[in-house]
Amino acid sequence: MYSLQRDVFFDVNLEDLLISxxxxxxxxxxxxxxxALLVLVKSGYTAVPVLDSAFKLHGLISKNIILDSLLGVERIETEKLAEYNVEEVMDTNIPQVTLNHTFIKVLGMSINHPFICVVDEEGAFEGIITRRVILKLVIRHLNQE
Known part of the structure; x- marks a missing residue:
C-alpha cells in the first residue's frame, strides 16, 4: 500500500512545475x-488561454466552446467562425493561481481542470501547470516511499 507524507508537498516550488x-x-x-480553432487543432489541445496584447489573462477558449457557438437550430453555422471573436464566447471562469499558492491548492484544482493558469500579481500570464506534471510529481514521491 502506498502512503504519502502530506508535508512533502508543502515544500514544492510551483515555479519548478511551470511551463512558461x-x-x-x-x-x-x-x-x-x-x-482559435486552427490553433487548437494544430496544437492538439482542447483548450488554450486567451490573452490581451499586454499578456494579461482574460479567459479560456476550447473546441467545445467554439462548436457550441456554431450550433444553430437546424445546422452548424460555420460562417460564425469568421464573424465572432474569441472574447465573445470564451470562458471567463479561469482556474488560476499565483506562484505564492501552495501545491496542495494546485493539486485540488487539477481534479477538474487539465491545466491551471499561473498569473502574477497584476494578472499577467506567466504560464501553466499541467495535470500531467502534477501527477508525475506525485508518482515520483510514491515511488520513493
Whole structure:
C-alpha cells in the first residue's frame, strides 16, 4: 500500500512545475473563432488561454466552446467562425493561481481542470501547470516511499 507524507508537498516550488508563457499555445481576445480553432487543432489541445496584447489573462477558449457557438437550430453555422471573436464566447471562469499558492491548492484544482493558469500579481500570464506534471510529481514521491 502506498502512503504519502502530506508535508512533502508543502515544500514544492510551483515555479519548478511551470511551463512558461512563451511555450504555451494561446490566442488573443480579438482573434476570430476561426483562428482559435486552427490553433487548437494544430496544437492538439482542447483548450488554450486567451490573452490581451499586454499578456494579461482574460479567459479560456476550447473546441467545445467554439462548436457550441456554431450550433444553430437546424445546422452548424460555420460562417460564425469568421464573424465572432474569441472574447465573445470564451470562458471567463479561469482556474488560476499565483506562484505564492501552495501545491496542495494546485493539486485540488487539477481534479477538474487539465491545466491551471499561473498569473502574477497584476494578472499577467506567466504560464501553466499541467495535470500531467502534477501527477508525475506525485508518482515520483510514491515511488520513493
Amino acid at each position: 508563457a512563451d511555450k504555451v499555445a494561446h490566442v488573443q481576445v480579438g482573434n476570430t473563432l476561426e483562428h
